[in-house]
Amino acid sequence: MKAAAITAFGGPEVMRLIDAPEPQAGPGQVRVRVKAAGVQHYDCAVRGGWTPAYGLTVRLPQIPGNEFAGIVDQVGEGVTAFAIGSEVLGFNLLNCYAQYVVVGVDQIVDKPTSMTWEEAGGLTGNGQGAHIALQAIGVKPGDTVLINGAAGSLGAFAVQLAKEWGAKTVIGTASLRNHDYLRSLGAVPLTYEAGLAERIRAIAPDGVQAAFDTAGGEGLEAAVALVPDKNRVCTFFAYDRIEELGLRVVRGERSAARLAELAELHTQGKLRIEIREAFPLERSADAHRLIETRHGRGKIVLTID
Known part of the structure; x- marks a missing residue:
């Protein structure tokens, strides 16, 4: 072959x-x-x-x-x-x-x-990865969730799952050229530049309850600064900073059951x-x-x- x-x-x-x-x-x-x-x-x-x-x-x-x-x-x-x-x-x-x-x-x-x-x-890979991460940080109805690096495959799945699981607001960081794409997924887009935490506070005056990082940099710094419970911050990018930032290592197993759930969401038109x-x-x-x-x-x- x-x-x-x-x-x-x-x-x-x-x-x-x-x-x-x-x-x-x-x-x-x-x-x-x-x-x-x-x-x-x-x-x-x-x-x-x-x-x-x-x-x-x-x-x-x-x-x-x-x-x-x-x-x-x-x-x-x-x-x-x-x-x-x-x-x-x-x-x-x-x-x-x-x-x-x-x-x-x-x-x-x-x-x-x-x-x-x-x-x-x-x-399979990024879809289940996003599912594992959001499950670990406990995304639930009413949450405001930050997804750093939201336009990539992993981030985009996370945006859609957070919305499906009832998040009130999903804030997604991405380059300006991808902002319309993020809006189409239901996220509020922001660029990565300095001052990100302040711009997020302006959008979410009641705070950010959970964050998933796929890109590091300013977005990860903002996540750590804004989310009160560090158990609700997860990075799948900056593994070398997990201990320094006081975060936990998130691991999970891919499974047919998890994959079937994602496939069904696509069938229902809820996962792009x-x-x-x-x-x-x-x-x-x-x-x-x-x-x-x-x-x-x-x-x-x-x-x-």
């Missing part, structure tokens, strides 16, 4: 298109013919030499990718919930930048007919998946270069023939 793989640890240039053995579904597993695979900073970290702390061993050449959508083409012994031809989306820790991926049935859900393949391939750019598999290096600019909005995905 065709796959995009890390051939050495380093920059985007180490990504290569390779021929790899086709995986086979074992008991309780399915094989999925991948149509689209999302690109995440997680993948870039693995490419740079980071090993996920899940007991995994990264062996070169390593196929990265941890989210996908496609069509089941092989079912293992004992599988009854999915059949050959089922259209699904799901997650894995590695190996999704490929024509085929094998996963357990607890890692996939049915793809809504409302989703394109690109949208389905790009939902913005696609920034789709690259063919052979241009995985370009996809990595683009995501590492940390500019722009929406999800970057690979499409696979």
